[in-house]
Amino acid sequence: DDVLVPSINFLPYSFQLIILANAFYNLKVDYKELSLEQKNIISNWFWFTSYTEIFSGASDNEVKKIIDNFNENFKNNENYKHFKRLVSYDFEKNFSYNFRSVKTKRSILYFLKLFSENKSFEETKRVVSILQKNGSASFSNILESIELDEIDNKFYPTIANKYINAVDSSVFDDIYNSKYLDLFLNESIISLNTSEDVEITEKISFLESRFNKIYNIEKEFYKDIVDISK
Structure with missing residues (x-):
């Protein structure tokens, strides 16, 4: 609701929902009681993972690091800190829009x-x-x-x-x-x-x-x- 995802079909990565659900379960978080700060942390993580495409081509070890980083940051009320430096904007002008992408x-x-x-x-x-x-x-x-x-x-x-x-x-x-x-x-x-x-x-x-x-x-x-x- 907070990032206005109309349905699961619009999620850039199914990983995002799975990781978020896993964090809520492990930390015993009731999503109805999320603070504004927690919502912002989740929203920033959602946009970061979507626009940096960090799950695309990620190894099992890298996915584990992403999960561990998010869980640790969310637990400590900190914005997600990625383990790699990202400096460029990879958005080619010959990109073909495809709803599955x-x-x-x-x-x-x-x-x-x-x-x-x-x-x-x-x-x-x-x-x-x-x-x-x-x-x-x-x-x-x-x-x-x-x-x-x-x-x-x-x-x-x-x-x-x-x-x-x-x-x-x-x-x-x-x-x-x-x-x-x-x-x-x-x-x-x-x-x-x-x-x-x-x-x-x-x-x-x-x-x-x-x-x-x-x-x-x-x-x-x-x-x-x-x-x-x-």
């Missing part, structure tokens, strides 16, 4: 967090409900696939499927019915989906500008969470 899920969850900070509780709740019910089907391309075929540079197709297709029969508010919602930039993008007058070059320019914004926002967030864990 860690990168895609962490981006969705982080921008959902930013969305919640700018919208009312009810608006956030509706978007979370849409994601919860529809999962990967909530997301669709900004441009039609036939248009994407015209773009040679892989850079552009990789950023063209990050819109929520906000169609939900249980929601009656116009903003959520038969429209597209840009979760990542907090606005509607219906114009790009309906206007046939927009040249492909203009669409490419839009995609590039949008991706650069997303890239820089996540880069700053990565820097912040790494700094906390030092």
Whole structure:
């Protein structure tokens, strides 16, 4: 609830839930009685493990160190301290968004967090409900696939499927019915989906500008969470 994960399908790593449940069990923690400080420690650990991808390719020994570090830090009310130094932001611009990937899920969850900070509780709740019910089907391309075929540079197709297709029969508010919602930039993008007058070059320019914004926002967030864990 605190990091607005709509369902287990949105978790970047199943390890995160298992390790957290294990810590609660061993330390006899009732999650309903978590303090704000404890919630912040967990949230920072969640974002750190998601954005640094520390479980990807980790050996059994490294996973054990991550578990031991988290348990020790949580027990002592300290933010997670990683056992390796991390200095670079590994987020390639030719990354292909795929709902099964860690990168895609962490981006969705982080921008959902930013969305919640700018919208009312009810608006956030509706978007979370849409994601919860529809999962990967909530997301669709900004441009039609036939248009994407015209773009040679892989850079552009990789950023063209990050819109929520906000169609939900249980929601009656116009903003959520038969429209597209840009979760990542907090606005509607219906114009790009309906206007046939927009040249492909203009669409490419839009995609590039949008991706650069997303890239820089996540880069700053990565820097912040790494700094906390030092």
